[in-house]
Amino acid sequence: MSLQSAPAGPPLDPEGPPARIAVITRIVPETPDSSTYWARFRVGEGEGYSFEPGQFNMLYLFGIGEVAISISSDPSHPQLLGHTVRSVGRVTNAFRNLRPGDEIGIRGPFGRPWPLDSARGGDLVVVAGGVGICPVRPAIEYAMRHREQFRRLVLLMGAREPSLFPYKEELEKWVAQMRRIGVELHLTVDQADADWKYDEGVVTTLFPKANLEPDRTTAFICGPEIMMWFAARGLLEVGVPPQRVHVSLERHMQCGVKLCGHCQMGPKFVCQDGPVFRWDEVGELLEVREL
Amino acid sequence: MRERAKPRVAVFKMASCDGCQLQLLDAEEALLELAGAIDIVNFAEASSHIEPGPYDVTLVEGSVSTPELEEQVKQIRDQSRVLITIGACATSGGVQALRNLADTEAFVRTVYPTPAYVKTLERSHPISDFVKVDYELTGCPIDRGELLGALSALLAGSAPRLSTSPVCVECKRRGYVCVVVARGEPCLGPVTRTGCGALCPAFGRGCYGCFGPSQPPNTEALAKRFIALGLTPKQAADKFRFITGWAPAFREAADRLERGPRSAKEGATP
Amino acid sequence: MRFLDHQGFERLLATLADDGYELVGPTVRDGAIVLDRIEGADDLPRGVGEEQGPGSYRLTSRGDGRYFAWAHGPDSAKRFLFPARELLARMRREGGAFAVETAPDERPIAFVGLRSCDLHAVAVQDRVFMHADPGYRRRREAAVFVGVDCAEPGATCFCASMGTGPRCTEGFDVALTELEGGFVVQAATPTGEALLARIETREATEAEVEAVAETERTAVAAMGRQMDEWDMPALLYRNRLHPRWKEVASRCLACGNCTSVCPTCFCHDIVDGVSLSGDVATRTREWASCFSEEYSWAAGAVVRASRESRYRQWLTHKFASWIDQFGTSGCVGCGRCITWCPVGIDVTEEVAAIRATDGEVEVVTS
Numbered sequence: 050m051s052l053q054s055a056p057a058g059p060p061l062d063p064e065g066p067p068a069r070i071a072v073i074t075r076i077v078p079e080t081p082d083s084s085t086y087w088a089r090f091r092v093g094e095g096e097g098y099s100f101e102p103g104q105f106n107m108l109y110l111f112g113i114g115e116v117a118i119s120i121s122s123d124p125s126h127p128q129l130l131g132h133t134v135r136s137v138g139r140v141t142n143a144f145r146n147l148r149p150g151d152e153i154g155i156r157g158p159f160g161r162p163w164p165l166d167s168a169r170g171g172d173l174v175v176v177a178g179g180v181g182i183c184p185v186r187p188a189i190e191y192a193m194r195h196r197e198q199f200r201r202l203v204l205l206m207g208a209r210e211p212s213l214f215p216y217k218e219e220l221e222k223w224v225a226q227m228r229r230i231g232v233e234l235h236l237t238v239d240q241a242d243a244d245w246k247y248d249e250g251v252v253t254t255l256f257p258k259a260n261l262e263p264d265r266t267t268a269f270i271c272g273p274e275i276m277m278w279f280a281a282r283g284l285l286e287v288g289v290p291p292q293r294v295h296v297s298l299e300r301h302m303q304c305g306v307k308l309c310g311h312c313q314m315g316p317k318f319v320c321q322d323g324p325v326f327r328w329d330e331v332g333e334l335l336e337v338r339e340l
Numbered sequence: 341m342r343e344r345a346k347p348r349v350a351v352f353k354m355a356s357c358d359g360c361q362l363q364l365l366d367a368e369e370a371l372l373e374l375a376g377a378i379d380i381v382n383f384a385e386a387s388s389h390i391e392p393g394p395y396d397v398t399l400v401e402g403s404v405s406t407p408e409l410e411e412q413v414k415q416i417r418d419q420s421r422v423l424i425t426i427g428a429c430a431t432s433g434g435v436q437a438l439r440n441l442a443d444t445e446a447f448v449r450t451v452y453p454t455p456a457y458v459k460t461l462e463r464s465h466p467i468s469d470f471v472k473v474d475y476e477l478t479g480c481p482i483d484r485g486e487l488l489g490a491l492s493a494l495l496a497g498s499a500p501r502l503s504t505s506p507v508c509v510e511c512k513r514r515g516y517v518c519v520v521v522a523r524g525e526p527c528l529g530p531v532t533r534t535g536c537g538a539l540c541p542a543f544g545r546g547c548y549g550c551f552g553p554s555q556p557p558n559t560e561a562l563a564k565r566f567i568a569l570g571l572t573p574k575q576a577a578d579k580f581r582f583i584t585g586w587a588p589a590f591r592e593a594a595d596r597l598e599r600g601p602r603s604a605k606e607g608a609t610p
Numbered sequence: 611m612r613f614l615d616h617q618g619f620e621r622l623l624a625t626l627a628d629d630g631y632e633l634v635g636p637t638v639r640d641g642a643i644v645l646d647r648i649e650g651a652d653d654l655p656r657g658v659g660e661e662q663g664p665g666s667y668r669l670t671s672r673g674d675g676r677y678f679a680w681a682h683g684p685d686s687a688k689r690f691l692f693p694a695r696e697l698l699a700r701m702r703r704e705g706g707a708f709a710v711e712t713a714p715d716e717r718p719i720a721f722v723g724l725r726s727c728d729l730h731a732v733a734v735q736d737r738v739f740m741h742a743d744p745g746y747r748r749r750r751e752a753a754v755f756v757g758v759d760c761a762e763p764g765a766t767c768f769c770a771s772m773g774t775g776p777r778c779t780e781g782f783d784v785a786l787t788e789l790e791g792g793f794v795v796q797a798a799t800p801t802g803e804a805l806l807a808r809i810e811t812r813e814a815t816e817a818e819v820e821a822v823a824e825t826e827r828t829a830v831a832a833m834g835r836q837m838d839e840w841d842m843p844a845l846l847y848r849n850r851l852h853p854r855w856k857e858v859a860s861r862c863l864a865c866g867n868c869t870s871v872c873p874t875c876f877c878h879d880i881v882d883g884v885s886l887s888g889d890v891a892t893r894t895r896e897w898a899s900c901f902s903e904e905y906s907w908a909a910g911a912v913v914r915a916s917r918e919s920r921y922r923q924w925l926t927h928k929f930a931s932w933i934d935q936f937g938t939s940g941c942v943g944c945g946r947c948i949t950w951c952p953v954g955i956d957v958t959e960e961v962a963a964i965r966a967t968d969g970e971v972e973v974v975t976s
Contacts, residue, residue, distance in 0.1 A: 063742050064880055066699045066893055111703070112884025112891035113498040137910035143498035301908040303880045306742050310877030310898070311905060313927065315847075316934035337850050339919030344888060370886065377886040489883065496884045505866065505902040508952075512870030513694035513897050517640040517684065520952040522667045530865035530952055544640060555903035558863050558917065565665075565953050 063306045067109045067154025069094045071130065073147050079215035083135040083180055085121065086144065088153055090128050099127045101162035102187035103269075103297060103325045107305050108132060109154030110147075114140040117302040117320070119184035120158060124191060130155070133183040133215055159305035160324050163188040164295060168267035172201040174259070176280045178252055178272025179208045180215055184297045184324070185271045193223070196230045203233045203259050207252030207276075210240045235259060252276065253283040263288035269325075271297040278335055281328050294328035315340055347396035347495065350382035352416055354409045355436060355464065356402030359481040360427035361385050364399070370488055377495055393419030397494060403429040403436060405464040417471035422494060425467045426487065428480040428583045432552050435480070437464040437586035464586070475500055479535055480550035480583045486535050503534050506554040507547050511538035519546050526566045526579055531557035531589070552584040559593030573597045611819055612811035615792040619677075620651045621809050622756070622784075626720040631754060634690055635722035636683065641669060645685035648722070655680065662764035662834075662945070665954025678723055678788045681764035684950050686728045686873030690719055691749050692735060694870075695896045698745075698880075703889050718752035725760045727767075727944040729781030730774040731873030737936040738876045754801060757782035761825050765834035766945030768958055772837060774942040776829035777822075787822045794822050835958045837943060838965065843930030849964050850922065851972045858960055859918035861953055866899030868947035868955075869924060874932075874940050877905070900924050925960060 527546030769775030932940030
């Protein structure tokens with residue numbers, strides 16, 4: 050698949066075709082239904098492109114459509130982007146046809162990032178479930194690279210079963226680095242198998258083990274909505290203030306620029322007001338079913 | 341761009357009128373492009389040149405109403421990578437499914453001099469009653485644009501985009517005046533899947549539901565409206581019992597109306 | 611104020627057409643007064659009236675020479691400034707160039723006969739689209755608005771209670787009040803003034819000026835409905851679990867007609883398509899409705915699967931969260947959602963019902 054890029058000129062319609070084209074360089078299967086698509090901007094296409102951890106791009110497959118996917122790669126190398134795509138719908142299923150050398154359109158980045166600034170100087174606690182690790186991975190990469198900016202760095206990660214962890218290679222790497230750079234990493238699965246050598250139980254069962262210090266903690270939570278709800282409540286219970294509990298939400302997005310309306314949750318447009326929200330902004334909204 | 345292999349496409353019919361297949365032949369200006377994009381290797385209506393399976397994409401028109409067709413559709417499934425059923429007959433049993441409400445044997449005895457020669461199933465079935473169907477294009481007949489859109493999407497490597505919204509959404513996009521509101525005309529548009537381009541309201545008549553039920557539709561509320569417009573419960577039931585009357589949502593709506601007002605309240609919020 | 615006789619009015623429309631504007635105004639089609647491209651005053655619904663009610667709309671014959679003695683049909687300026695289906699781009703894979711088809715040359719639009727509710731609706735959509743949508747902005751900035759005071763509000767209208775009518779107070783270049791034999795006319799912008807300067811008008815008499823005020827008083831008194839906006843958005847936010855949502859959902863068809871006729875509803879789908887050959891892709895934008903199940907489809911599941919959640923989303927967005935998002939209510943009180951709802955659901959009644967039992971919470975039995 051190959052695309053042509055838009056000509057230079059007046060700014061394009063924000064909902065129009067993607068302005069930048071990137072070439073798939075590598076596809077890494079992560080879980081049974083998701084893969085990470087690594088893509089590098091075509092020469093000249095990535096000019097001026099940068100992103101912050103927690104932001105997303107609209108990825109375009111020629112003639113098929115666009116999907117909002119969080120950026121999972123290292124923000125210090127914005128010319129090489131990793132997006133982990135779970136095949137759940139029409140467009141995301143079509144990603145399975147991509148091969149290295151194919152081209153995708155990129156529109157973005159969009160959305161409010163993880164507030165790394167507000168975590169600096171204190172403890173950064175990341176709670177992630179399953180492919181919820183993907184949107185928070187750039188924040189983890191950043192924190193590991195700038196380890197000195199944070200007091201404790203605590204990663205609490207869960208999945209239903211071992212095969213549902215993405216980034217198995219990276220997890221091994223992080224485990225190896227743990228001692229050296231002082232990362233407290235706890236892994237758990239709801240259902241362990243014979244080879245599993247870490248914890249068993251839902252991710253909130255890791256909280257007591259992590260020995261969190263609530264008045265120093267800033268938490269980034271990402272995973273299924275129900276898991277985020279329990280994790281946030283768990284953190285509030287041990288005394289983390291709601292303003293320092295952050296979640297990344299997922300809603301249907303077609304434009305990324307607060308125009309199409311689909312991503313609304315109460316008064317919030319998840320695409321621009323989020324996807325990262327403070328708990329005091331959305332906790333109440335998440336209590337209402339089907340909002 | 342990677343070279344795209346031309347997919348082998350087959351078109352079959354079961355119990356049907358051929359109108360849906362004709363949408364493919366009637367594709368006029370798209371025919372050349374179509375011929376460039378796919379190889380139609382088995383299409384009895386169009387050509388006597390027939391190649392055996394397997395097929396990449398198979399379109400099947402018509403309902404399953406005899407034991408032979410049941411057997412045939414299973415064989416077709418085995419030969420097909422992607423199976424798309426096309427039209428009201430294939431997706432909901434068609435207008436001939438009206439016989440599902442009556443005594444089939446009595447029909448056979450009345451119509452045929454030697455009933456023993458007639459082998460028929462008790463009912464006219466949608467194809468999905470017997471085999472796994474990948475995509476359903478509804479309508480009587482199907483919409484040509486939707487068919488070509490579905491084929492284009494499959495060729496590009498994605499599932500077709502088939503909206504489940506009701507006809508009203510498209511009717512309003514096109515700026516047609518609502519026949520229910522402005523003329524008191526009973527219209528199934530609010531409970532019928534879009535895809536036709538709101539064809540009937542465009543000509544000032546009510547939708548008769550040939551694209552089948554939309555997203556889980558509120559047939560009860562619409563039935564109440566029909567009765568308020570002056571239809572008897574029987575007339576209202578007949579609106580639902582038409583071309584796609586065997587589709588579960590429409591069947592239940594008609595059953596509810598025919599069972600009478602007491603039962604019609606079932607499921608409604610007190 | 612000036613007075614414009616019928617001849618002058620025809621001249622006004624002709625002048626706009628001569629200046630290259632596409633005239634968009636009310637005209638009768640298929641049993642309703644729709645908004646469409648018109649040639650001139652002859653296409654207007656002269657002597658036509660309407661009767662509106664929940665789920666019902668009928669034209670009547672007035673037997674007089676009035677052009678604007680009706681409230682409004684199903685269409686608003688939305689259909690023209692934010693088209694129901696708009697090709698955003700056509701992309702071709704070809705050589706080294708990304709061939710994007712340019713937008714066709716559009717003629718600027720002169721809207722004729724918009725009511726105050728619809729002029730306010732344009733202002734509401736401006737807050738949504740102007741900053742980010744070049745197509746909307748282009749059409750909007752090029753347009754001229756000839757407003758007409760509403761003299762015959764419908765039974766489903768409630769603009770007076772929303773503070774958006776019936777008299778034109780903003781958003782127009784020229785505004786008319788229809789009287790016997792002509793119009794009292796005023797200009798509000800340099801464009802409007804320049805336009806009027808080229809047409810023969812005379813000073814309006816004292817009686818005519820008084821008739822303008824009387825037209826407004828009569829219209830306010832004839833307003834069929836009202837909406838109590840007090841305590842919005844809090845009222846709806848604290849009643850998200852009110853049992854009324856389930857009750858209205860038993861009547862609601864989820865057909866989306868209310869969102870389509872609403873002059874401010876802006877939700878849309880971005881639809882990508884591809885040619886059979888795979889060489890040409892299109893991107894189209896089309897009206898979508900929050901009443902559709904597929905609207906809230908996300909990551910393999912539907913967020914708002916029940917009808918009550920979709921009705922709640924629409925009503926709460928329109929009257930409450932819109933205020934948080936855009937600093938204004940999303941409702942201008944035109945009442946189209948009541949008239950054009952096939953089952954006649956009445957937003958004023960729904961809000962009143964919730965208000966009357968404020969704080970009632972759905973009892974979950976399962």
